[in-house]
Amino acid sequence: MNNKFWIVFLHTYVTKLKSKSFLISTIVTALIVFGISQLDRIIEAFSNDGQKTIGVIDETNGWYEALQAQFQTNKEISLVRHDGSEEQAKTYVQTDQWYAYIVLDVQNAQPKVTYYAKNIADSDVTHEIEQALQQVKIAMMAKQIGLTYEQINALYAPIAMEKVALEQHAKTEEQLNQARAIVYVLLFAMYMFVLMYGSMIMMEVATEKSSRIMEILISSISPIQQLFGKILGIALLSLTQFILIFSVGYASMKNSDMLRQLIGMDELPLPLILYGILFFLLGYLLYAMLFAVLGSIVSRVEEVQQMAGPVTMLVVAAFIMAMFGLNAPESPFITAMSFVPFFAPMIMFLRIGMLNVPTWEIVLSIGLLVGTIAFLFVFGSKVYRGGVLMYNQASSWKDLKQAWQLTKK
């Protein structure tokens, strides 16, 4: 690599880095990630201060006390016994003194409840009341039959099933859940970034071509160097953005319980993330090359979307397969697809995250991927050389052939 490659590389990186669109998209995404990681706090902040008061018209015998006991420690709902008329209760609700009121009755030892509120959209409240009543009902029935507290507990104790993998390096249940979450996040990031930066490359190439600056560029630097400089410059840009967003997300989650709840651990598994970055870069190179070649044969920027369609579909297909594979990582279909270069970056990464993949399979998959990328670079840079000199009225895939011929003697 010589000097001119670095000029293009740095120019691409710096110009894009300084651009408003990069700044805005990074900030917005970082904010969204921050928002999601703080979701529980945000919801808490927005929910009504204080408890919701719910009036209870008790037409039973002693159920109210039992129910009240269930809500003793509840921060959101407090119950009030109401002995007045139902009309009065309605007024309380309508004047917002109460959030709602219920009429509680028992028929044949089965509770019968009617819930009155201004609207019944908030299912959280009704759900909690239902659950509490269920508890009360069990307690009441048990008392009737004469069961002890221990007996009830024994009756409802969950079945303890421990899953033990016999393979030596197989992942434990806990590890699998962790892996699934991380793989999911990284797959999604891969999908977003490959599409976003792939089409950025295509737009760049098409813009340079349609603004006709390409001819000046390739009269001073070989098109292949120029292409490499551009693709790698944008790769660095995408890594920059990824690391920025990832850091924001990690930093903000680290302090909340979300990370522990979601991933079930305090520290991220570094090897998996490194694999993620490796597969992302390889996938990016593969698709960037495809997008760049397509960009080189369109004559006008408006045609970019149309030409990009089939390649975009490949990325989408890979993502859909990966989503399926998350739940069935061992299926033969997923195994097979993890060797297809266009899907390997996502699918093989998924298998590595979820399963214990033999090293030779990983090596083979990466080998095939690298081979395909190398082939695409050789083939693509030839088409690119010709494509950038070609101006047709309407672009189509047939132009690939024409561009190829243009570089021949």
Added chain:
Amino acid sequence: MGLVLQHVTKQFGSFVAVDDVTLSIPKQRMFGFLGANGAGKTTTFRMILGLLEPTKGEITWDGERITYKHSHLIGYLPEERGLYPKLKVKEQLIYLGRLRGLHKEEIVKEMRDWLERFKIPQYEDKKVEQLSKGNQQKIQFIAAVLHRPQLLILDEPFSGLDPVNVEMLKEAVIDLQKKGTTIVFSSHRMEHVEQLCEHICIMHKGKPIVHGSIKELKRSFGKKNVIIHGELPFETLTHIPGVIKMEKTVEGVRLQIADESVSQHILEHIYSKGFIRTFSLEEPSLNDIFIEKVGAAYEQ
């Protein structure tokens, strides 16, 4: 040595874009390519620059085949104008200049000199899209000459410029030539070529149908022009032997004649027939040569 093209041919599939061109352009010369659209001028330039590879033949500069190693020696102004619309003039020129092997400081200095010369120093920090088309073209010209190339290739440099800017650019081109730059340019405006070049090549359908020095071409062309202004019965002039063509102008006529001696017959013929304001014998214009040669090539 300069620029040498030897039997250069370029085929696209079965279509022959450039057909067996052999030319030698010595250093410090201003060389003009003439030709209708699609005559193969741009393809020839692209081959000289190494953007396309000749199907047959060889192109050398100073005895060496031109590759990207030589890109700091060569300047190019493409026919299709374009710059990065979103970049500032300065950023743009720094990028393009560095790709030609210059350092930032040299570029800025050189750029300011040129902007000054073109009377647009205030545009240094403007985005290209904010500039008028003529000014964009000046910026692009600066991009082509910033690195003081030995060989400068200008594809239709004056198209789309107003007369004032054309003059400005012409002067710049002549200055560059005086400083030692070899300049190859194409145009379909005969008067520009006639003013600037001593040597030309007329291309038609990929073939160089005429090439050599303009003086030589005009002399060997044989035919001359006679310009007559005045009030005369011009119609009878076409009957004089040796008169090939007559064209009416605002003030009189312009005749094409087979050789110099015919002019004397004409003079005798019109003498005392009316008021003659101007009678002059002129060299054929490049336009005449072009039309005749290309026209002949069409008829083949």
